[in-house]
Amino acid sequence: xxxLPALVAALLLPAAQPLLLCTALSTAALLVSQTPAQAQxxxxxxxxxxxxxxxxxxxxxxxGVLVKRDGNRYTVLTAWHVVSEQRPGEELDIYTPDGxxxxxxxxxxxxxxxxxxxxxxxxxxKSYQVARLSSSERITCRHGRSLLTAGFPVSKSQAxxxxxxxxLMDFSSxxxxxxxxxxxxxxxxxxxxxxxxxxxxAVLVGLHGRxxxxxxxxxxxxxxxxxxxxxxxxxxxxxxxxxxxxxxxLKGKSSSDDLLATAFSQYLxxxxxxxxxxxSQSLILQSSLLAYFIRAFSRQSLGDYLGAIKDYTxxxxxxxxxxxxxxxxxxxxxxxxxxxxxxxxxxxGSIRDYSFILDNSSPPWLHASSFYGRxxxxxxxxxxxxxxIQSAIWDYSQAIRLSQSESSFYKNRGIAYAMLSKETxxxxxxxxxxxxLRTANDPLYIAWCD
Numbered sequence: 001x002x003x004l005p006a007l008v009a010a011l012l013l014p015a016a017q018p019l020l021l022c023t024a025l026s027t028a029a030l031l032v033s034q035t036p037a038q039a040q041x042x043x044x045x046x047x048x049x050x051x052x053x054x055x056x057x058x059x060x061x062x063x064g065v066l067v068k069r070d071g072n073r074y075t076v077l078t079a080w081h082v083v084s085e086q087r088p089g090e091e092l093d094i095y096t097p098d099g100x101x102x103x104x105x106x107x108x109x110x111x112x113x114x115x116x117x118x119x120x121x122x123x124x125x126k127s128y129q130v131a132r133l134s135s136s137e138r139i140t141c142r143h144g145r146s147l148l149t150a151g152f153p154v155s156k157s158q159a160x161x162x163x164x165x166x167x168l169m170d171f172s173s174x175x176x177x178x179x180x181x182x183x184x185x186x187x188x189x190x191x192x193x194x195x196x197x198x199x200x201x202a203v204l205v206g207l208h209g210r211x212x213x214x215x216x217x218x219x220x221x222x223x224x225x226x227x228x229x230x231x232x233x234x235x236x237x238x239x240x241x242x243x244x245x246x247x248x249x250l251k252g253k254s255s256s257d258d259l260l261a262t263a264f265s266q267y268l269x270x271x272x273x274x275x276x277x278x279x280s281q282s283l284i285l286q287s288s289l290l291a292y293f294i295r296a297f298s299r300q301s302l303g304d305y306l307g308a309i310k311d312y313t314x315x316x317x318x319x320x321x322x323x324x325x326x327x328x329x330x331x332x333x334x335x336x337x338x339x340x341x342x343x344x345x346x347x348x349g350s351i352r353d354y355s356f357i358l359d360n361s362s363p364p365w366l367h368a369s370s371f372y373g374r375x376x377x378x379x380x381x382x383x384x385x386x387x388x389i390q391s392a393i394w395d396y397s398q399a400i401r402l403s404q405s406e407s408s409f410y411k412n413r414g415i416a417y418a419m420l421s422k423e424t425x426x427x428x429x430x431x432x433x434x435x436x437l438r439t440a441n442d443p444l445y446i447a448w449c450d
Contacts, residue, residue: 058092063194078193113247115178151191
């Protein structure tokens, strides 16, 4: 009998490749039909809104949101049109949630670039809560996301009003002055500049700016009547300003969906570098699970496994923040990350990802490749134990049971049996090894067994 050739090297066969993206995207339509996980209660997010929303009274009345504290100095974010008529030296009062009146720090009103956003400051020794910003998450969940708006209507100047609704549309190319959100929340005059919070996690996702007016109905009634559709500005424009970047409307530029569609087409054409470029541009405009997913697959195809791992991880964060944890793409994301982790030598991380699929996915549409990938990772962990080899054999057996036509499954199980035989001196295990290697029909190993 010939000497067993380079067992460990032979086991460096790639873990099962993730499914093709076109297969994965056949499930993408489920993104909008998934039942969201239970959102935080309206009451809980309402309390956050109450703690961070301020009333602004000056040349006009409006609302604002506390976004930053620096010592005793607070920054308020509001709509530019709320303060645009304020003249230098004129008084402007900010009423905080405790009812206290604070005077504007003169000269502090600044418009954010060319969008309908402005910041102003005041000083106070008291401690006030500031809004939780999306920061690096920069998540914009798709249609149907539940939102809460808050502000002080002119008709109820002393009373904070909140309302819930759903995101109708979110343009990546702003209509004008930075407006991107269209949503169904009920609003009134005076609520402009108030926060738009996600009911998922109470994160500030935007500012309420204006409500669409039904011109025909308003003319007949002699009063302003709104259509019930409102417009807001994405909060990440403020985050861009706070980071020292110039804030400009994106009007006329490609939308994130346009760029994402281009990236997908380029992936299918195996133009992976261009796919990464366009997916990256899409993510600058609007973060989404699918954009991270496409970029991760493309980076993986280019051999950038570290970049792919980061994108897969960001895709999972996006899914969590947008209550898409039951999206079937989650399992392919874990499989892709498991593969990239294995290529990077992170075998324990790879095992965790494969185990997540095997423990949670139903029906088991990825199980055969996940059992196979986990078995390979088990055999590559160091130091390799007797129990790990046994566990790998069990995984290979499950993969074979689910997909008997895969010769690599038999080949790797045969090598694992040979390793176990060497460890134990059990000749029956060597016979099982040769049986698997013959089934795999690999000439090198058939010759070794003869």
